[in-house]
Amino acid sequence: MAQETSAQETSEGLTVAAALTLKDIAREAGVSLATVDRVLHNRPGVRPDTVRRVQEAIARNSFQPHVAAAELARGRARRFAFVMPSGPNPFMQQIEAYLGEMSTWLSARRLNVEMIATDVFDPSVLAASLEALSDDYDGVAVVALDHPGVRAAINDLVEAGTKVVTLVSDVPSSRRHHYVGIDNIAAGRTAGALVGRLVGLRSGKVAIVAGSQGLRDHAERIFGFNQVMASEFPGLGVLPVLEGRDEDERTEQGLTRLFGRHADIVGLYNVGAGTQGVANALSGAGRDKQIVFVGHDVTVLTRRLLLQGVMDAAISQNPGHEARAAVRVLLALARGEPILHEQEKIRIDIVMRDNLP
Amino acid sequence: MAQETSAQETSEGLTVAAALTLKDIAREAGVSLATVDRVLHNRPGVRPDTVRRVQEAIARNSFQPHVAAAELARGRARRFAFVMPSGPNPFMQQIEAYLGEMSTWLSARRLNVEMIATDVFDPSVLAASLEALSDDYDGVAVVALDHPGVRAAINDLVEAGTKVVTLVSDVPSSRRHHYVGIDNIAAGRTAGALVGRLVGLRSGKVAIVAGSQGLRDHAERIFGFNQVMASEFPGLGVLPVLEGRDEDERTEQGLTRLFGRHADIVGLYNVGAGTQGVANALSGAGRDKQIVFVGHDVTVLTRRLLLQGVMDAAISQNPGHEARAAVRVLLALARGEPILHEQEKIRIDIVMRDNLP
């Protein structure tokens, strides 16, 4: 490299230096501000030819409405609803807590977020809750059950102009604008790889505990888990799924029976909740340190179990990120801004003792 | 629960419903708009007693200036500089790519981000680059070397009112406003736990490859790694660190010699770059499938090695998240907004084949 080359070189900036305004576009296109405004918002009363001319001027200058100006001009605040499972659900509490932490951020942007607790496991109740929201909210985030009635309710909301994102649990066949959550098959695969790798050279059987195989996310995780076990760890026999309905007692009893019947269990995958029950069964059988135990989500309980070495890894989907991503996506949709997919994608976190967040 | 309880109940919203404005605060405090403005921006000429009254009114109503209005009113665009390592550094390319993906987001907010390539490993050059930025930029993100000269340059910038965040590599003793990056000791601990757990019941030695122990992040990772190995896997002997200067050839040669001397190596931790060299040495010795190999960062190469099973896990720090977090933090600092620490924290990602992003 030549000696006189400066040690510091600036690449050109990443954004246009000259910030054009609506007025500039109007001048460029040879029309008035009002017409540009009409084109920009798809309002009627502009000849197709004129529309084209304006759009070309916009594209030519890669014009972007100033977010702040647009936001200020529209005046009214936006309302978002979070439709979440009712009951003392730790997940809902976490989401709510994280939204609470955003409160200054939200109010500085004049955003109102409301939590709506409902029985998300009853399709008709959930659908009714959703139908009741139309017109009142600019955006809705919903922990959705995949059911025709729910799908219809979501589609109705979308039809009415409300922005809809599904949270944690998706309804892929609906017209929801976005899904904020993880790929549960990949999560199951990851769990399978972890159990298999951590078991190592030992041989034996692997147990699976799930809330219910009827839940889409649980079923998908089990599917992914079995996929990996079959293809990569054929030496480890997978026992039939134990359904514990996410309840501690039921899970503990079922597992204790299972441990009694099988002395050669070396790995355990807990797909849903009921973690305390799993831990009790493990310690009750005196096998909490020998059996590789992989579960989901970082809670107060799983955090403790990880630190104690009872649990070996948790597959986590960062509820804070999900809460913020849902809000950001709804806001971007409402503003007509592009979504930063890379940013809003929820990753499958592997959490072990030493990288506990 | 009583039968008439509705299935849907709305908790109160998370933000104040009535969006107060400066005018309301002025009325509340019994002062004029001008005085509120003076208090809000720490401008002189207000009696302490009045300041208190105004601040109380602000606090009582939890008033938040409307971000959009403030942004619009200040008029001029903001300029941020990213001071990054020069040379064909994949990390810099990734950061730049992710910033490029944000370009519409940035321009809609009238933000200008400029990349400044410099020799970050030469303290005096880096310090000079930083000094040259004063006054020109509202915020600076810098991949910083921890050196007295650099620290002074950072402090000068802060003194001049420029917001400064360190990126990837921190200068904790400086007055930088924020550090965007991971805890490298914890990253090293995580790597250690992974190597130890994945080795499983086998016994043998563990090798460490680093760029240089003089680099702060490398040294910290090694420290964390050794910590875990000593306390949790005392059966695995850790060999002295092999320094490969992040160069493929040097790394390959050194490792090949090491493999020759030690037939019982069961694990390998690559702290920095030179990954291709590691892979070559492993396959050259025919031990690519037996030795547990844990490294850092998800690149084209490590992705391939993970898929091939040569590499078992990568500790990653999501460059996209880092780029966006740096921008968001600089913007929040410039606006005087609070920082969402939970959001901006860079997590230590464990990436295995099945949760590759």
Added chain:
DNA sequence: CTCAAAATGAGTTGCGTACCTCAAAACACC
């Protein structure tokens, strides 16, 4: 009490857009 300094009020302008009205121009149709 006097006078300068400090504190405060009042007001203006501008930021870029949304949204509205009203009038003028262009157009289509017979």
Added chain:
DNA sequence: GGTGTTTTGAGGTACGCAACTCATTTTGAG
């Protein structure tokens, strides 16, 4: 060529705040 309709222009107001000027009031020192 006249009619009615559609399209366009011109202009205004509002949004909430920043940043400034200038006049007025209050304060405190002597």
